[in-house]
Amino acid sequence: MSGLSRRTFLGAAGGAGLATALGPQFADAATALCRPSAGTxxxxxxxxxSPPAGHGLDVVTRAGSVPALTPVRTVPGVPDASWFDRSRDGRTLYVTDEGDPTGSVSALDISTVTSPKLLGRTSSKGSAPTHLCVHSSQEFVLAANYGSGSVVVLPIQxxxxxxxxxxxQQHVGAERAPHAHQVVNDPTGRWVLxxxxxxxSVYVSTLDAATGKLALHQQITLPSGAGPRHLAFHPGGHYAYLAQELRPEVTVLSWDAAAGRLTPIAVVPAVPAGSSGDLxxxxxxxxxxxxxxYATVRGPNTIATFSVSGDDSGLTLVSSVDTGGNWPRHLALSPDETWFYVANQRSGTVTWLPRDASTGRPGAVAGSLAVPSVNSVFFA
Structure with a gap:
């Protein structure tokens, strides 16, 4: 499946909507900025x-407590940028270049955070790499190749x-072709999921830091057609929450870090009862x-908010709030967690919504920035 068809396989792509090309705006802002911003x-x-063509990698800033994103510059030479992670020392940014039939991973020097410098691009040995992480050893980057259903290990030089x-590591699907969508470290840093x-499926592996080789330890197989996409660990480290793309659900899993084992324990709806259409x-x-x-839900274009039970093992859907855009592919919390930033792919907008710390719920959309075919936001 091509990178383009991957981005549109859930339905025909919507119109540009609110999206407008901001190439000149980013270029003008870059000329005016002479030193790093004091903001985030x-x-x-x-x-x-993808039509309308996006920019690849844009740098934006947020001044103090003001939520609005201000464009700084577009970084050349980073096509189809779709996921980010950085080294622990904060000096290097790694980006998936979601190419097809062969993708790559870019490394950029971000010692000056507003002026990334491309260090090089390396083949991901597969198609449409859509996610990556820096391994806990800080010696490797791992990337998930969606198109070819594999996870690659790239050494950091x-x-x-x-x-x-x-x-x-090549995955094999029992009923459908494999499509690796995420690769992460567990909270202890010992395991790769x-x-x-x-x-x-979710695969649990070890990575030998001496050889750069993965070894499969456990494979969790979910019900057919679940379509697991991304998981997030609870800060307590004993549970993980898994968003399923092809069913509007979140699976709660217990995590035994000592044994390296996941166990599904509950399935929670990500949309209100009676919801229909694309979900x-x-x-x-x-x-x-x-x-x-929190989970984004494309179709109704909402942020689903879940309360977490006292022992972290349960989720309850408490609200669904409009993101103010079309096809929310990604959500990021600001570093102080007072704002949500949502990448609405089909409307080509990043919208921001306030977050109530006591209730956890998003408020109404407070603003937006147009970025054609946007897919993710990552705070430095």
Missing amino acids: TAYVGSYTS AGGGLGAATDL SVDLGAD FPGEIAVSKDGRFA
């Missing part, structure tokens, strides 16, 4: 090969650049205090 910096990814792959939408969860996140979880 974020990186915004968008698809350059001196200076932050990436070397050729040391391993490629990869989520595969096509194989209806496709996207991103999932958990608040730092562990009291709330």
Whole structure:
């Protein structure tokens, strides 16, 4: 499946809506900015090969407590940027370049956060890499190739650049072709978890830091057609919440870090009872205090808010709030968790909504920034 068709396979792509090309706006802002902003910096990814063409990688800033995002510059040479992670020292940013038939991962020097410098691009050994993480050892980057259903291991070299792959873990779907959608470290850093939408599975593996090789430890198989997309761990470290793309549900799993084992224990709806039409969860996140979880739902275009039970093992849907855009692929909380930032892919907008710390619920949309074919927001 091509990168373009992956982005539209859930239905025909909607119109540009509120999206407008902001190339000149980003260029003008970059010329005016002579030094790093005192505000918070974020990186915004968008698809350059999808109509309307996005920018790839944009740098934006947020001044103090003001939620509005201000464009700074577009970083050249980073096509189809769709996921971000950074090294623990904060000096290197890694980005998936979601190309098809062969994707890549870019490494950028962000020692000056508003002026990323491209260090190089390395093949992901597969198609449409859609997610990545820096391994807990800080010696490897792992990326999930959606198109080919595999996870690649790329060694981090001196200076932050990436070397050729040391391993490629190929998934196999029982009923559908595999589509790896996420790869993450567990909270202890000992285990690597990869989520595969096509194989209806979550894989738990170890990574040998001496050889850069993955070894499968456990495979959790979910009900056929669940389409697991992304999971997020609770801060307590004993539970994870898994958003299912093909069913509007979140699966709660217990996590035994000592044994490296996931166990599904509950399934919770991500939409109110009686919802119909397109219902496709996207991103999932958990608040730092562990009291709330959030999922975007494409179709109704909402942020679903869940309260977390006292022992962290249960979720309850408490609200569904309009994101103010079309097809919310991703959601990010500001570093102080007072604002939500939602990447609405089909309307080409990043919208921001206030967050009530006591109830956990989003308020009404307070503003937006147009970025064609936007897919994610990452705070530096």
